[in-house]
Amino acid sequence: GQQLNQSPQSMFIQEGEDVSMNCTSSSIFNTWLWYKQDPGEGPVLLIALYKAGELTSNGRLTAQFGITRKDSFLNISASIPSDVGIYFCAGTSRKGKLIFGQGTELSVKP
Amino acid sequence: EPEVTQTPSHQVTQMGQEVILRCVPISNHLYFYWYRQILGQKVEFLVSFYNNEISEKSEIFDDQFSVERPDGSNFTLKIRSTKLEDSAMYFCASSDTGTDTQYFGPGTRLTVL
Numbered sequence: 001g002q003q004l005n006q007s008p009q010s011m012f013i014q015e016g017e018d019v020s021m022n023c024t025s026s027s028i029f030n031t032w033l034w035y036k037q038d039p040g041e042g043p044v045l046l047i048a049l050y051k052a053g054e055l056t057s058n059g060r061l062t063a064q065f066g067i068t069r070k071d072s073f074l075n076i077s078a079s080i081p082s083d084v085g086i087y088f089c090a091g092t093s094r095k096g097k098l099i100f101g102q103g104t105e106l107s108v109k110p
Numbered sequence: 111e112p113e114v115t116q117t118p119s120h121q122v123t124q125m126g127q128e129v130i131l132r133c134v135p136i137s138n139h140l141y142f143y144w145y146r147q148i149l150g151q152k153v154e155f156l157v158s159f160y161n162n163e164i165s166e167k168s169e170i171f172d173d174q175f176s177v178e179r180p181d182g183s184n185f186t187l188k189i190r191s192t193k194l195e196d197s198a199m200y201f202c203a204s205s206d207t208g209t210d211t212q213y214f215g216p217g218t219r220l221t222v223l
Contacts (some may be wrong), residue, residue: 033211042114042201042214043153088153095166096141096205098212100153 002027006089006101013079014109021087021104022073029091032065032072033098037086046087047074079108112136114215116202122221123192131187131218133202142185143203143212144177146170153201159185192222 006023013019023032031050035043047058049065049072056063062075076083089101115134123129135142144156158165159177176188185204189196199219203212 031211035214040199040217040219042116042216045211045213048211090153092212095158097143097155097158097166097168098145098153098203099155102152 002029002091002093002099004089004091004099004101006104008104009102010105010107012107012109015079015081017079019076019079019083019106020073021089022071023089023091023101024071025091025099026070027091028069029099030069030094031092032063032069033090033092034061034063034072034074035088035090037088037103039085043088043090076106079106081108081110084108114202114204114213116200116215116218118218119216120219120221122223125194125222126191129189129192129220131189131200131202131220133185133187133215134183135185135202135204136213137183139204139206139213141165141205141207141210141212142177142179143205144187145201145203145214147199147201147217149198156187156200189220192220194222196220197222 034046037043047063052069053067054065060077086103088103090098117132142159147153157167157171174190199217201217202215205212
């Protein structure tokens with residue numbers, strides 16, 4: 001079945017540093033989404049990507065949908081302590097279900 | 111801003127008991143989903159629902175599971191006879207179109223003893 005490989009699994013960074021994480025797949029996805037999840041809560045949508053090659057920003061966050069529709073990256077610039085959490089990439093299959101990556105756990109040291 | 115809501119936030123049940131998890135999707139959305147997340151793992155798709163019928167379901171969604179939209183606002187997930195391995199966070203999500211962005215609820219933590 002379709003799978004997403006997300007890396008890195010975890011990151012420990014200093015406040016103010018930039019962060020980059022990415023997802024790859026052997027399958028093509030229609031839509032690529034990035035979510036953030038805090039402990040005990042549901043995933044919160046950060047950025048949605050709909051077109052191959054699309055580059056979208058949301059404040060300090062920037063994400064791109066790969067030209068082959070098989071990969072995506074998320075960058076966070078000038079990290080702050082509230083960026084702590086688990087970041088998931090997710091791809092939408094043809095029928096609409098979301099396939100999630102394994103997550104990247106981000107820790108930010110003040 | 112409209113949001114997906116779920117109740118209860120935490121459900122504790124004995125193995126073999128039936129549980130019903132409830133969701134109120136965003137009001138003008140037409141597509142509804144249930145996902146599951148076992149502690150420390152990724153979010154997994156269970157089932158999608160549109161036009162009062164299941165559109166797609168995963169291998170996890172066996173005969174013990176069922177979904178229903180009993181009225182114009184609620185969307186429920188029923189587990190008929192819970193097993194220990196059903197312990198997880200269950201998330202409801204909804205979207206405007208079948209391939210549009212999905213918005214998640216806060217989840218129900220199910221603990222099966």
